[in-house]
Amino acid sequence: MSTQEIEDGLLFIGGRWREAAGGARREVVDPSTGRAVGTVAEADATDVDAAVAAAREAFETGPWAATSGRERARILYRVAGLIRDNADELLRLESLDVGKPVALCRPVDVMTAVEQYEYCAGLAQTLDGATRDTPLNAFAYTRREPLGVVAAITPFNFPLILSSTKIAPALAAGNTVVHKPAEDTPLSALFMARLLQQAGVPDGVLNVVTGSGRVAGEALLDHPGVDKIAFTGSTGVGRHAAAVAGHALKPVTMELGGNAAHIVFEDADVEKAIGAIIKGFVFNTGQFCMGGPRLLVARPLYDTILGALAQAVPGILVGDPRDPATVVGPMAAARHLEKVEEYVALARKEGGRVVCGGEPLDLNGGYYYRPTVIADLAPDSRVVQEEIFGPVLTVQPFDTEDEAVALANSTVYGLAAGIQTTNLARAHRVADRLQAGIVWINDWAMLDPAVPFGGVKDSGYGREYGPEALASYTRTKSVVVSLD
Known part of the structure; x- marks a missing residue:
């Protein structure tokens, strides 16, 4: 598979590779040498607007949200298989981008991403509601529905794992995603966009915008077209992200700092x-x-x-x-x-x-x-x-x-x-x-992936992994049918 677009560092929006609207680029540095190994597009608010619009269109008019959980599962299983097939390239990118030792990157980072997509593929087939006994003269039941457009904002330390931790359950639940990887470590995010497209994820369901947190990240946090924010990063930035989400009454998952x-x-x-x-x-x-x-x-x-x-x-x-x-x-x-x-x-x-x-x-x-x-x-x-x-x-x-x-x-x-x-x-x-x-x-x-984790106190709230994570990417709707 050609990786020319990834090597060119283009944005991935609406199923297409493109330069940033302003034409800006950012260097990618190999931390083992301190030398630049390439550049990626530097997204601004215009690019974020385009990515959110693509995600919104894919959610509201595309097939993904309406696709059965079983069919979404088939596609996510294909993603897992493609990660396995491309393990050498992924560990090369993680090692080049983050400085991860290759001896640990394959069994930890790459295989964890495989397991996340496989686990969420299984969960995608369990998204059902329940009937509820009630004294009303009515038939009552619940539905679990996707939230809409998810902003997935991920840090530099585990780019592949922590993006999969958010993208896999979000997609399993039927949402669309705009992913903003850390500005220092964008390479595996761009490569994964190609793999998801190859697996059959429809255009616009996953979008990737590379750039700074101050510009692209801020535009994504504050965007009215985003329905949920899933953030992993420092406590200081997490407080700001939670405050922005709180003002707009958006659900959030915040996995923040630690000092165990x-x-x-x-x-x-x-x-x-x-x-x-x-x-x-x-x-x-x-x-x-x-x-x-x-x-x-x-x-x-x-x-x-x-x-x-x-x-x-x-x-x-x-x-x-x-x-x-x-x-x-x-x-x-x-x-x-x-x-x-x-x-x-x-x-x-x-x-x-x-x-x-x-x-x-x-x-x-x-x-x-x-x-x-x-x-x-x-x-x-x-x-x-x-x-x-x-x-x-x-x-x-x-x-x-x-x-x-x-x-x-x-x-x-x-x-x-x-x-x-x-x-x-x-x-x-x-x-x-x-x-x-x-x-x-x-x-x-x-x-x-079956065992949830997340923080208390200044380490955040919400849970990644497990069925708890999938639940956080859905909302419950009650339907009550009169029997009169």
């Missing part, structure tokens, strides 16, 4: 815990809203865990994401690397002890940072309380279960949490007390 606590109790399996801890903070170079950057360790194990991390973490291979041996690649952009450097410098000022790492890695001009472990910070320090979004782990001791729970819940975030213990009763008891949308026990980042 990973609790290691004194009865934990230490070897298993160390593996989960490392995965929790270096996975995707720490650019993971559900990562585990705050480690809380029972005092009897504190020195043991720190010693094990000091020995294991420096051995993690950081390097070229195209090397199959690489575990940790570069940060996705120069500004993200600078943010990590600023936080580690702040940690030193706040009295933190750098156990290992604590510096960038000079490699081919890329945006690399060594995985870093920091001890001795106060629980209320900024480095502990704020979201760093890089391969940095802070470690704090605790003495009691109540203290562990209080420390875990002490930030404004509530996206994920983790527990290491061999005590089953404690695992359930503590999980119940943690303020988080998903809690992992004796591992980290166990995710599946």
Whole structure:
């Protein structure tokens, strides 16, 4: 399959590839080298208008919303098959665009997208209503209907996964979509537009506009033709998006920032815990809203865990994401690397002890940072309380279960949490007390399209994955037929 349009970086609107109305272009940078590898169209409000109009026309006059769930499922299954067939190209684009190590990109990013489309294809066939018993002299039933035009706004860290997380359920429910990928990482979004078209998704049902959040994103958020906003990104931008949606009374899904606590109790399996801890903070170079950057360790194990991390973490291979041996690649952009450097410098000022790492890695001009472990910070320090979004782990001791729970819940975030213990009763008891949308026990980042996740507190609201996600892309209509 030719990828010329993708390489040319055109917008995808109404089933056609086109330049931005204003002719502007944006560079795409390979974070492993810091060098530009191409350009994409820079959409403005005019382009967003065109994309929303195409989505609106496809919803109101096209076949998609009226197509049976079974037929939509067939098309979504074809999308999943095409992702499998094009796995090499997708992992190449994700690695080039985001700096993802290829060894992880195929089993994680690509296969997760496959599973999302397959799972939502199955759910598409379950969208039915119910009859309701009522004392009225009437026959009452409910229908689940699509919302209309969905604005899917996705971040830079998991472009393929987080776009599929929104597009697959939105399409399964019969909606049309305008997708605005992150300005730094647009390549897989454009490639996926071609795959969905090839699978049989009608023109206008999926539209992709690349460009800045400040211009294209803002125009999409504020567009009166959009019926729902599905957003993943920072809490600050999410607050603004939710405020705009609230003013227009639009439904939203907000998956925002995180700063998860990973609790290691004194009865934990230490070897298993160390593996989960490392995965929790270096996975995707720490650019993971559900990562585990705050480690809380029972005092009897504190020195043991720190010693094990000091020995294991420096051995993690950081390097070229195209090397199959690489575990940790570069940060996705120069500004993200600078943010990590600023936080580690702040940690030193706040009295933190750098156990290992604590510096960038000079490699081919890329945006690399060594995985870093920091001890001795106060629980209320900024480095502990704020979201760093890089391969940095802070470690704090605790003495009691109540203290562990209080420390875990002490930030404004509530996206994920983790527990290491061999005590089953404690695992359930503590999980119940943690303020988080998903809690992992004796591992980290166990995710599946059937299991919902999402935030509480400043981590947002609404759920991705599971039937809960599909429900959020529908509305319920009641029909009451008089029997008189």
